[in-house]
Amino acid sequence: MPKRDREATRARLLEAARLRFAREGYDATSVRDIAKDSGVDATLIFRYFGSKKRLFDEATAAHAPPGLLDGPAEELVARMVRAVVLHDWTEYGGEHPLVAMLRSSAHEDTRQRIREEVCDTYVTALRDLAGGEKTEDAELRAELLSAWLVGIGILRSVVATPELAKAEAGDLAPHVAAVATALLGRPMSGLPKDGGSEG
Amino acid sequence: MPKRDREATRARLLEAARLRFAREGYDATSVRDIAKDSGVDATLIFRYFGSKKRLFDEATAAHAPPGLLDGPAEELVARMVRAVVLHDWTEYGGEHPLVAMLRSSAHEDTRQRIREEVCDTYVTALRDLAGGEKTEDAELRAELLSAWLVGIGILRSVVATPELAKAEAGDLAPHVAAVATALLGRPMSGLPKDGGSEG
Amino acid sequence: MPKRDREATRARLLEAARLRFAREGYDATSVRDIAKDSGVDATLIFRYFGSKKRLFDEATAAHAPPGLLDGPAEELVARMVRAVVLHDWTEYGGEHPLVAMLRSSAHEDTRQRIREEVCDTYVTALRDLAGGEKTEDAELRAELLSAWLVGIGILRSVVATPELAKAEAGDLAPHVAAVATALLGRPMSGLPKDGGSEG
């Protein structure tokens, strides 16, 4: 681990920030906490990121799991569930980043960021499956399905209800397929046997 | 009326606290904010409640809408959706209290409080409908449906996706009925024509 | 000296601020310095004044010596010299407040404040003596005389040139009278025998 390495230091700050901001939210996290966690002087946060706010923005920049939108259309919902249930979000404290960001949703900026990622990534893709704009209330049904995914993420990690907290992707497969098929008006498959390329 | 002043002051503090905590979250709310909002000296918060934390606990004490669990079983889900969509949560800044509390979920205490209300009120009632403990994965299916309700609440107010934000209970009725029926394995009705006894 | 006395505490803060700001200037003075000097907690600065800047503004609020503009017109210049030379400016570190404020003249706000007091109090009164607006270049001559007063104040305290630093009002009397008479185009008297009501 080389000292005096700009990129390495930046990365360590980002890593610590990601974890703290996810677990404790923006307000409950101090720059000194992040500095201590990463073993880096707090001043460097301002040198490299300018402000606590900008560090937050960069640390929580949206990262949909790669490949989420690629692959067979009928498996899209299954891939989304896997993103919530299976994907390795250790970097974000074990939660889907969107769920973690809710903890900072007291600030309108954060709400805006959540809104953009939910709409651009999830709702948009699901709306296309639901028949696009030509179909009556495709948007609403896409939002309802997105709401379900978000809700599952919250009950799993924030609320930690007993069954969802320990559920694996396979446990949810039949229910997912049934509900998605009902909402989108077209057959959706469950989850493939293996976890695919997911971590 | 010196006797009732104490109660009136307490009530005003609680009211202001409820609104602030819901809108801005625990950390972003200062006791001085609450004092100013309610026109009361900040010291009284400590006299009456002991600490900011205890004021928060009391202000956000769970309040399921009255009558939520009463009435025909097949309309339970419809009543729950109405609790999220229709009920007048002005006191809590316009959001379902559970959704508002997510903003303060940086603290484990708050998570515990959310967990209890979600499980005790929503999951429990839905599990009974899904067949009780004797039925395979009734708990999981109840949690999945609860997750959906929570998710709808979040997308409506926090994320404010376009269609859900403006949806009324009637818009969601058919979808609700279809999904609930599928998940619970028994027919659930949509919403009655009128808003029922909801405020 | 009563504790927990709002006005007394405010006054002590103002006194300490006046001295520090005068001696060291705005930037070199920290709120903690002022707090330590006055034996008051630094937080109270913000409670009572809102910000360091507003404390500065209040501490350096212009105070022309009372009676400066009252009395025989031909003695006005003499009174002004006395204000610079004799008046007890201990509160401001021994200098005329305007001179002290030059130490903070890096900030445009302060320059504006100096400008207003110089123009409103000194230049205006002298311009009237020089013949008012109807006389050719009365304004210029009034400004030139004001410049002289300011310059005397600076050489006395900031630069501390040997003779001016120790000069008393009587030492300057003949020169003052001569120059003022020449500049204003009307006879100005020197200083009265005694120091009058000045401290």
Place this chain on the structure above:
Amino acid sequence: MPKRDREATRARLLEAARLRFAREGYDATSVRDIAKDSGVDATLIFRYFGSKKRLFDEATAAHAPPGLLDGPAEELVARMVRAVVLHDWTEYGGEHPLVAMLRSSAHEDTRQRIREEVCDTYVTALRDLAGGEKTEDAELRAELLSAWLVGIGILRSVVATPELAKAEAGDLAPHVAAVATALLGRPMSGLPKDGGSEG
């Protein structure tokens, strides 16, 4: 040309420092400001000058306009006024360096520097004109005249009173001659028709 780079870099740092220190004062100027202005790494300030303080000292080293003390004695005061009013002090932000240094007069070192230049250059020369040490109060009268010059500089640039701010040397000529003659006890001329050898 690696040999001259060092000198060129030093010169650029000095130039930027001169401007910043003059305009904003010592405390409000950061070494990073100077480094940025000159396009030079901030570390070089410490390599070349040792500290911010020593850079300040070097950047504000006294520079009486060349030729100030040469020429006919009866024109000395006129030349001094020209130094304040006409000389191109762009390097110092447009003000006479002594005036600019008042902005940093919170520090005794700076006051000492101002004192030396005022005494050695201005007061000394004027005292000789006033009759030298053998004449009663020649020193005082020399200081009074110096005070006037300093005061004019301040009202022109810091305070920016309307007439002095726009005055040119010619506007001040008659008043200068009259006052100087009165104070020094010997005839002083106004300004020559042209600007003379001034830059």
Place this chain on the structure above:
DNA sequence: CATGAATGAGGGTTCATTCAT
């Protein structure tokens, strides 16, 4: 020799909370 990463002290300011009055 020059770059820039690192440092530690201190800046103004706000916080929840306590204690006189």
Place this chain on the structure above:
DNA sequence: GATGAATGAACCCTCATTCAT
């Protein structure tokens, strides 16, 4: 019992300066 003055810790951030590379 109610008011508000006082407190001290902590906040984000900037500073002049040093030390590896």
